[in-house]
């Protein structure tokens with residue numbers, strides 16, 4: 001298909017499409033050439049894919065509020081009187097679409113993920129859904145400890161699971177209203193993220209705060225609030241999630257952007273104020289924050305001091321073929337992998353590997369060797 005037709009599908013002008021084309025990344029999945037929008041640009045969602053004459057829209061960026069009481073009305077009062085509050089799950093985003101008869105799983109940035117494309121079949125049967133709604137884009141989170149991208153423990157997930165949180169038109173990116181989406185997924189027996197309820201905007205902040213406190217106690221990530229039409233979204237996270245992220249980032253301090261850490265620290269500040277914490281409670285938060293930062297950093301420095309390398313550790317459990325294509329895919333993206341454990345279980349290959357993060361290993365070693373800094 002040529003650019004002229006794609007620009008029509010995307011709903012943008014010809015010249016806008018031409019300038020977008022320079023920024024498209026070209027890839028190949030199983031002999032199928034495709035292009036995607038790898039980063040944020042105006043006009044077209046990041047993660048949008050042009051494949052086989054079809055468009056698969058990116059999943060929109062979800063804005064965040066640092067303060068519930070003012071953020072909720074600010075975001076929603078002009079578009080709705082109520083909001084639906086769903087759980088925000090901590091895993092990795094996936095969109096599944098049927099292209100030329102084949103169900104493909106796309107990453108946030110619009111790459112076909114060969115691992116997810118294969119493993120999803122085990123987790124959910126999307127066949128009946130795509131038979132009835134071939135234009136659907138099934139959006140959800142892959143959660144659980146055994147995956148190659150974002151591992152987080154959920155007591156209800158042993159290895160890996162899929163939870164739907166959105167249903168959009170593949171081409172336009174328009175979502176279904178929340179209620180309709182939930183009914184449809186229920187009908188197709190697709191597991192979904194939890195819905196806490198629907199609340200009036202005026203009183204929502206108090207309700208959401210209570211929900212977030214419970215989620216925080218359970219070490220869960222947070223909530224995504226949505227207008228009933230599903231168009232407007234807003235996220236808010238627990239302190240547990242902020243601190244987990246900080247712990248992780250400070251375990252690889254020279255590989256994670258400083259902005260990543262700074263933003264999470266700021267969130268803690270605003271939450272402490274909005275929740276009107278007593279000195280004692282704020283001190284406890286400060287203590288936990290300090291532990292998240294320092295203890296993880298200390299462990300990394302000690303690991304490097306022992307002559308080992310550091311990185312992101314993941315475990316995957318899948319067929320040997322799936323693990324092979326995953327490693328090929330990750331290496332193809334320039335990642336250096338170190339296989340730490342590799343065994344067979346019930347026909348599956350269960351593999352623990354490290355994505356080496358070179359900057360942290362190198363810089364830490366330099367500092368340990370007494371490298372003097374001008375600061």
Ligand code: ATP
Pocket residue numbers: 059060061062063086087088089090092093094140141165166193224235
């Ligand atoms: P972005 O904000 O651009 O989506 P991010 O990496 O900053 O990217 P998060 O902070 O994790 O993302 O928040 C948004 C993501 O949360 C979504 O992309 C989606 O993968 C995930 N998510 C989990 N649960 C939900 C839910 N119930 N509704 C919508 N998104 C959800």
Ligand code: MG
Pocket residue numbers: 089090091092
């Ligand atoms: Mg996330």
